[in-house]
Each structure stands twice: as C-alpha cells, then as structure tokens.
Amino acid sequence: MQNVTKNSFFILRKIKKMHWWIYVLIFTLSLIILSIFANSRRYKYLRIAYSLYRDREENFLDYVLMETIDLENTIINEVNIIKKRETFWSKVSLLSYGLTTSICAAIMILSFYNLLGIPNFVSFIFLTLLICSAYINYRSWRYFKFSKKKRKLRLLRGRR
Amino acid sequence: MIPLIYGLAPIHLPSFFYLDLIARGRVLPKGRYRGEPISIVIPCYNEKAVIGNTLKALLKRFKGKIKDLEIIVVDDASTDRTFEVAASIKDDRVKIKVFRKIDGGKGKSEAVNFGIKNAAHNIICVLDADSRPYANSLQYLAPYIKAKHVAAACGIIKIRNKNFNWLTKIVSLEYTIANYIQWKKSMIASYVPWMPGTITLIKKKFAKFPHSLVEDAELSAKLVEEGYKIIVDERAASSEVAPTTLKAYLRQRIRWARGNWSLLKYYRNRKALMNYLLIFFERIQPALTIISYSIFWWALYFRHYAIDFTLTSLWIFTLIVTFLLYRQSAKEFNEKHDAKTYLIYFFISSFLYIVIWLRSLFPIKGWYKTKRLKDYR
Numbered sequence: 001m002q003n004v005t006k007n008s009f010f011i012l013r014k015i016k017k018m019h020w021w022i023y024v025l026i027f028t029l030s031l032i033i034l035s036i037f038a039n040s041r042r043y044k045y046l047r048i049a050y051s052l053y054r055d056r057e058e059n060f061l062d063y064v065l066m067e068t069i070d071l072e073n074t075i076i077n078e079v080n081i082i083k084k085r086e087t088f089w090s091k092v093s094l095l096s097y098g099l100t101t102s103i104c105a106a107i108m109i110l111s112f113y114n115l116l117g118i119p120n121f122v123s124f125i126f127l128t129l130l131i132c133s134a135y136i137n138y139r140s141w142r143y144f145k146f147s148k149k150k151r152k153l154r155l156l157r158g159r160r
Numbered sequence: 161m162i163p164l165i166y167g168l169a170p171i172h173l174p175s176f177f178y179l180d181l182i183a184r185g186r187v188l189p190k191g192r193y194r195g196e197p198i199s200i201v202i203p204c205y206n207e208k209a210v211i212g213n214t215l216k217a218l219l220k221r222f223k224g225k226i227k228d229l230e231i232i233v234v235d236d237a238s239t240d241r242t243f244e245v246a247a248s249i250k251d252d253r254v255k256i257k258v259f260r261k262i263d264g265g266k267g268k269s270e271a272v273n274f275g276i277k278n279a280a281h282n283i284i285c286v287l288d289a290d291s292r293p294y295a296n297s298l299q300y301l302a303p304y305i306k307a308k309h310v311a312a313a314c315g316i317i318k319i320r321n322k323n324f325n326w327l328t329k330i331v332s333l334e335y336t337i338a339n340y341i342q343w344k345k346s347m348i349a350s351y352v353p354w355m356p357g358t359i360t361l362i363k364k365k366f367a368k369f370p371h372s373l374v375e376d377a378e379l380s381a382k383l384v385e386e387g388y389k390i391i392v393d394e395r396a397a398s399s400e401v402a403p404t405t406l407k408a409y410l411r412q413r414i415r416w417a418r419g420n421w422s423l424l425k426y427y428r429n430r431k432a433l434m435n436y437l438l439i440f441f442e443r444i445q446p447a448l449t450i451i452s453y454s455i456f457w458w459a460l461y462f463r464h465y466a467i468d469f470t471l472t473s474l475w476i477f478t479l480i481v482t483f484l485l486y487r488q489s490a491k492e493f494n495e496k497h498d499a500k501t502y503l504i505y506f507f508i509s510s511f512l513y514i515v516i517w518l519r520s521l522f523p524i525k526g527w528y529k530t531k532r533l534k535d536y537r
Contacts, residue, residue: 065310138183
C-alpha cells in the first residue's frame with residue numbers, strides 16, 4: 001500500500017514537471033476523438049432524415065441545403081428536430097476539426113518564429129496530428145452511404 | 161537575408177486551406193432524372209471546325225434519352241461557314257434552331273443571352289462549341305435543378321487532345337486540379353464554387369449573363385451573393401479541346417486573368433474574398449515555395465543562416481499537401497498523369513501564371529478568342 005502511494009506521488013511529481021505543450025497535445029487528441037464522435041452522430045441524423053424522405057427523394061436536396069431561416073419556417077416537426085440535431089453535431093464536428101487545425105497550424109507557425117521555446121520535434125508531432133485529423137474527416141464524409149432503414153425512426157418516438 | 165526567409169513563411173498558409181478542402185465535405189444526395197425538358201444553348205464564333213461534330217455527338221448521346229430536347233446554336237456574326245455547317249445538321253426528333261446574329265462580336269455573354277431568350281424550356285444547358293458531354297451527363301445534373309436553393313449545376317471538364325503535346329498534358333492536369341477544387345468547394349458551405357461556361361445547367365430565370373470577359377464567373381459570384389447554391393457533380397463530364405500552342409494558351413489565360421480583376425467588386429463579403437485568394441495562391445504557391453527555398457539554401461551555403469528544423473516541418477507539410485492535392489484530384493476523376501507531367505506542372509505552370517497575372521494588369525485588345533482550326537477526337 002505504501003509503495004502504491006509512493007509510486008502515485010512520484011507520478012504526480014513527474015506530471016508537475018510536464019511542459020505546457022503536452023497539455024495542448026492531450027487537448028488536441030481529445031478534440032480529434034470528439035470530432036470522430038460528432039461525425040458519426042451527424043451522419044446518423046442524416047440517415048434518419050433520408051429514411052423520412054424516401055418517398056420524395058427530389059426534396060431531400062432541399063433538406064440538405066436547408067439553412068436556419070428555412071428551418072424556422074418548417075412546419076413538419078420531425079424534420080425540424082432532425083435538422084436541428086444534425087446541425088448541432090455538424091457544428092460540433094466542424095468546431096473540433098477547426099480547433100485541431102488551428103492549434104496545430106499555430107504551433108507549427110509560431111515555433112517557426114521560435115516564439116514558443118519548445119523542442120524541435122514538437123512541430124513534427126503536431127504536423128502528424130494535423131494530417132491524422134484531416135484523414136479522419138476525409139474518411140467520414142467520403143465513405144458515407146445512404147441506407148433506407150425504417151427502424152432508426154424509433155429514436156424519435158419519445159419526443160412526439 | 162534572415163528577415164527575408166522568415167518573411168516568406170506565410171506562403172505555407174494556403175496549404176492549410178488545401179488540406180481543409182481535401183479533408184472536409186458534405187454528402188449531397190443524387191436524384192433521378194424524371195424526364196425534365198432541357199434546352200441546350202451553344203454560342204459560336206468562327207467554330208466551323210468543331211460545331212458539326214459537336215451537334216452530331218449531342219444527337220448521338222441524348223436523342224431519345226432527354227425528353228423534348230432542344231438545341232439552339234447562336235452564330236455570333238462569324239466570318240467563316242459556321243452558320244452553314246450548323247444549319248446543315250437536321251433531325252426529325254430533336255429541334256435544332258440555328259440563329260445568326262448580324263450585330264455580333266460583342267462577346268460570349270450577348271450570344272448566350274440571345275439563345276436563352278429563344279429557349280422554350282426552363283432548364284438551360286450552356287455548352288461551348290467544342291464541348292462534347294459524356295453519356296448521361298445532363299441526366300445526372302437535371303435533378304439538382306429542382307431544388308429551390310440551387311441556381312445551377314455543373315459538371316467537370318476533361319481535355320480531349322490530352323496526348324497532343326506537353327502543353328496539352330499540363331493543361332489537362334490543370335483542369336483536373338481546378339475541377340477537383342470546384343467540386344470540393346460546392347460540398348463545403350464556407351467556400352464558393354464558380355460554374356464553368358460549359359456543361360452548366362441553369363434555371364432560365366437566373367440565366368442572365370453579364371457583359372464581361374469572364375461572364376460565367378461573374379454570374380456565379382452574383383448568384384452566390386444572392387444566397388443561391390451552385391452544385392458540381394463529378395459524374396457529369398464534357399470533353400474540350402485545349403490550346404496546343406503556348407501563345408494561344410497565354411492569350412486565353414490572360415483573358416481570364418484580366419476578367420478576374422473585374423470580379424473583385426463582388427468580394428465585399430469575407431467568404432468570397434477567401435475564395436479569390438485561394439485561387440490566386442493555388443496557382444502561384446509552388447513558384448513562391450521554390451523561390452523561398454532557393455533563398456534558404458543560398459543563405460545556408462554562404463553561412464548567413466543556420467538550419468532550422470521547424471522550417472523543415474512547414475516545408476514537408478507544404479510539399480505533402482500540394483502533391484496530395486494533385487494525386488487526389490487525379491484519383492477522384494479516374495485520370496492518369498505521369499510523374500513528369502506532375503513535376504513540369506509544379507515547376508513551370510506557377511511561374512507561367514505569375515507572368516500571366518502581371519500581363520493582366522495591362523489592358524488587352526479585343527476578346528482574345530481562342531482560334532480553333534482543327535477538331536480532335
């Protein structure tokens with residue numbers, strides 16, 4: 001028991017010495033995970049919407065291109081809820097992706113001017129993270145496929 | 161020397177935008193063609209060499225497949241036999257109307273507007289005289305036009321005489337990259353695409369091309385400013401003839417670059433201005449990169465400067481993203497270019513474009529219309 005406490009204390013002491021950029025690295029990593037989660041939620045609601053529009057496929061493009069002003073005018077309750085949730089998750093995904101990109105870009109460019117006082121290899125780590133985050137986003141939209149599954153509509157039943 | 165090297169760092173910034181273009185996107189549903197009637201408008205000026213083959217190709221590909229197809233050819237006071245060649249082609253199922261403008265020669269926009277005025281249908285397809293749309297291209301684009309937010313839907317342009325010489329190979333790669341960027345822009349809400357002057361389907365009520373050197377880009381900017389969307393579908397394609405001589409290529413590009421200055425008046429909003437800068441940097445970034453690194457290695461050689469690892473990471477990033485953009489665009493449109501073409505494009509085209517942009521600062525005489533003496537298959 002004593003050993004465990006000693007060890008954990010030792011780890012804590014080590015953490016105290018951690019550089020600020022490690023916290024930024026952890027934050028960026030968590031943002032990438034959030035972006036993956038948000039993307040999957042966004043496409044889930046898009047799939048639900050597609051199943052709603054399965055009889056009038058030609059109106060689905062209008063749904064996809066719908067903006068906030070049109071959303072307020074929409075009378076159909078289901079469409080309203082789904083679009084709002086999809087917009088929310090797409091905003092979260094965009095924000096997390098945007099933040100990841102800007103953090104990585106800022107660190108790469110500021111370290112170029114030697115303003116941060118961080119080791120040389122750090123900019124390479126952030127470069128790798130930037131490319132990984134871009135690839136994850138690319139995969140999430142490029143390999144999306146529509147499927148007309150009815151069962152997903154059950155998710156909305158509680159709100160009616 | 162050191163301030164110069166550090167001062168050139170912002171040239172890497174556009175790479176972040178390219179990466180964003182490659183990474184992000186939106187899923188756009190693809191509708192089904194349900195027999196919407198389409199009017200095709202083809203403006204011509206001295207197109208004797210190509211117009212006959214174009215009309216034959218259109219009849220072969222769309223006759224019986226598009227309901228109530230109508231083809232309108234507007235001869236903009238040509239001095240050759242364009243009118244006679246176009247009028248000689250007749251069909252019993254497709255209406256082909258050939259008009260001759262006596263007071264022509266005032267630019268493409270006047271001829272297109274004249275054709276649109278005489279069109280019977282509400283969906284207009286604007287084509288160049290040398291454009292040959294691929295099979296089903298119009299059927300792919302027509303469903304988008306039904307959406308109330310969409311003003312126009314366009315396809316992508318491929319080069320027919322790609323293997324003619326080194327210049328046409330480079331132009332083909334250039335079109336591939338430009339098409340890819342346009343296609344991705346139409347999928348991301350924060351960028352705005354421009355419709356090309358060919359293989360474009362547009363609603364008749366919006367089809368009023370302004371009098372300009374780049375009437376298609378100007379109309380796109382206008383429509384986007386009014387809040388309408390332009391969709392690009394990569395399945396719809398049309399083949400075109402690229403200029404085969406450097407002089408013809410430069411003349412065409414100078415006309416476009418000169419016209420692009422007039423677009424600045426639409427760029428009051430931030431989003432559109434970013435769009436403009438992105439296009440500018442897309443063309444000249446490789447040249448800036450090469451110049452900056454020549455200075456860097458020169459400074460290193462003469463011991464004015466010590467090697468910097470962070471600079472290397474930015475350089476690697478720029479190179480990765482630039483070549484990723486090239487490769488991805490070729491991959492998406494199933495095109496094959498050899499390594500030599502990529503390298504020539506990287507090393508030459510951007511320097512060429514700096515010359516074009518500098519020349520475009522000075523006025524040009526006439527329309528700089530590309531002469532087509534021969535057709536290619």
